[in-house]
Amino acid sequence: MEEKPYIVIMAGGIGSRFWPYSRNNRPKQFLDILGTGRTLLQMTYDRFVKFSDKSLFYVVTNRNYFQLVKEQLPEIPVNQILTEPLRRNTATCVAYASYKIAQTYPDAKIIVTPADHLIIQEENFKDKINIALNACVEGDKLITIGIKPNRPETGYGYIQFISEPGNPVKKVKTFTEKPNSKLAKMFLESGDFVWNSGIFVWKVGSIIKAFEKYMPDVAEVFEEGIAFYNKKEEEVFTQKAYSLVKNISIDHGIMEKSDEVYMVMGDFGWSDLGSWMSLYENKSKDDFNNVIDANALLYDTENCYVKVNMDKLVVIQGLDNYLINESENVLLICKLDSERKFRVFVQDAKGKGEDFV
Numbered sequence: 001m002e003e004k005p006y007i008v009i010m011a012g013g014i015g016s017r018f019w020p021y022s023r024n025n026r027p028k029q030f031l032d033i034l035g036t037g038r039t040l041l042q043m044t045y046d047r048f049v050k051f052s053d054k055s056l057f058y059v060v061t062n063r064n065y066f067q068l069v070k071e072q073l074p075e076i077p078v079n080q081i082l083t084e085p086l087r088r089n090t091a092t093c094v095a096y097a098s099y100k101i102a103q104t105y106p107d108a109k110i111i112v113t114p115a116d117h118l119i120i121q122e123e124n125f126k127d128k129i130n131i132a133l134n135a136c137v138e139g140d141k142l143i144t145i146g147i148k149p150n151r152p153e154t155g156y157g158y159i160q161f162i163s164e165p166g167n168p169v170k171k172v173k174t175f176t177e178k179p180n181s182k183l184a185k186m187f188l189e190s191g192d193f194v195w196n197s198g199i200f201v202w203k204v205g206s207i208i209k210a211f212e213k214y215m216p217d218v219a220e221v222f223e224e225g226i227a228f229y230n231k232k233e234e235e236v237f238t239q240k241a242y243s244l245v246k247n248i249s250i251d252h253g254i255m256e257k258s259d260e261v262y263m264v265m266g267d268f269g270w271s272d273l274g275s276w277m278s279l280y281e282n283k284s285k286d287d288f289n290n291v292i293d294a295n296a297l298l299y300d301t302e303n304c305y306v307k308v309n310m311d312k313l314v315v316i317q318g319l320d321n322y323l324i325n326e327s328e329n330v331l332l333i334c335k336l337d338s339e340r341k342f343r344v345f346v347q348d349a350k351g352k353g354e355d356f357v
Contacts, residue, residue, distance in 0.1 A: 004052040005133055006108050006204075008097040011041055011061040011069060011115035012084055017275040017342045019349070020330035021307070024357055029115040030068045033279060035293075040116040040273065042072055047119060048111065049075075050126060051133075058082055058100065059115075060093045063235075079231070086242040091218060091253040094200075095211055095245075096238070099222040102204045109133055110207070112200040112250075118282060120269025128168075132201035132264045135169040140206035142258055143169065145266040146194035152184035155274060157196035157251045160187075161263050172261040177251040196251065197266055206260070214257045218245050275339040276323050280305045294324075305336055330356055 015028030022028035029041045038046065045057070054075045061069050063083040070078060082096055094112055101108050111129065119125045132143045146159050157177040161170035175196070179187065187193040211219040221241045255261055271278050283291040283305075290298060294308040299317040308314050308326045316324065323336045330349065334341065349356040 004056055005201075006056045006058065006097075006101050006105070006110045007048045007052050008094070008101075008110055008112045009041070009044055009048075009057065009059045009115050010090060010093050010112065011059050011065065012087065012093060013114075013116070014087075015116070016346050017339050018279075019342060019346050019357065020327040020332055021325060023328070025064075026068065027065070028273070030065070030072060033273065034118070034282075039072055041069070044113060044115050044117070045073055045075070047122065047125070048113065051111065051129060055080075058097045060084065060097050062087065083235070083238070084242060085235070085239045087247070088242050088245055089247050090198075090250040091215060091248045092242065092245050094207065094250050095215075095218050095222050096241075098204055098207050098211070102208055106205060108204045109136060110200075110202060110204055112202075114198050114272070116273055117197070117199070118269075118271040118273050122268075124268040125266070128264050128266050128268060129199075129201065131168050135262065135264070136202050136206070140209055140260045141169075141202065141262050142206060142210060142255065142260050143201040143262045143264060144172075144255065145197040145199040145201075146170075146263040147197050147266055147270050149188055149193065149195050152181060152188045153195065154178060154181050154184050156272075157198075157255070158184070158187045158193045159196055159261075159263050160193050168264055170263045170265070172263050175251070175256045175261055177249065177256055194263065194265065196255070197270055198272065199266075200250070201264075207254075210254045210258055210260070215248075215253045218253075221245055275342075276305060276325075277337050277339055280336060303336065 011029050013027060014024060015022035018028045030039050032039050057076050058080045059069050059076060060082045063085050066081055066083050069081050101110065128145060135141060136143050155178060157175060158179060159172055160174040161172050164170055221244050271282050273279055280291050285291055288302040290301060291305045294306045294314050295310045296306050296314040301316050301319045304319055304322045306314060306324045321336050323334055325332045346357055
């Protein structure tokens, strides 16, 4: 069993770019967004249980979502659902799980994955992860899965790698997290960069060495108090620990700084499902490029996404590039590609009352 990798699922996000369908009390990872009968979290578990055993899974989530994880993944022991008292981004999330695992299995290999990604070609994905698992045992490699970019996206990290024909594990030359639009366009046009998927493979000892070198404040916090006798003690520790560390991503905190970063190209039909637009791109469309998840009549309308409860007839005329979504007590009508506006939408909606977010 110890030969199998540990799986760390990061499931603490709030999915604000999927508002109002994704809400604070039930974010997108806990929703059946793709209509498969399984939530994104459950689909992630299904994907990775092929690599490991249920006893080797850890889910890191916000304290408010403990019950949701427990309900949706009853296979995972409750002491392996790690709850965060505050939102401190992915570096702290990874540190919490890594130090927890190292306490028992210091030689473990770990796969770290977000809870809300779409992988279309599962067998191809499995092959690439196995390449990374085999490679991570050499030295202190920190391996990320790269994705060939198709647009100048500013919401992803970009990886420039050293070309080594015949070697599927490429040494990373530069790692740039969320560049501005000008830089992202330059990266795309150069053809020398790939996106960082946010899926990582490494030995627990390798990532802990990286924390000690590049984020010593985080290493110190977790080294001092990771052994607990019960859940209550663990909650007391995390409350203190999370109040001491910075809000920073694993990309900014370690991957941009380390000279041990490597990349395996992941050509397996990937999407981070980070916004309505990314979901739209992965849905089947009608003859006018509309995604219709509703009881709807459309006239002179194209390139739109309509998601409304089936018990309501929606009649739309003359729209292009619009999102129409009614979820619970919110009706949203906006440009489909205006995902940068969602922070404003959510913040202003909160001003109208907590029930709207």
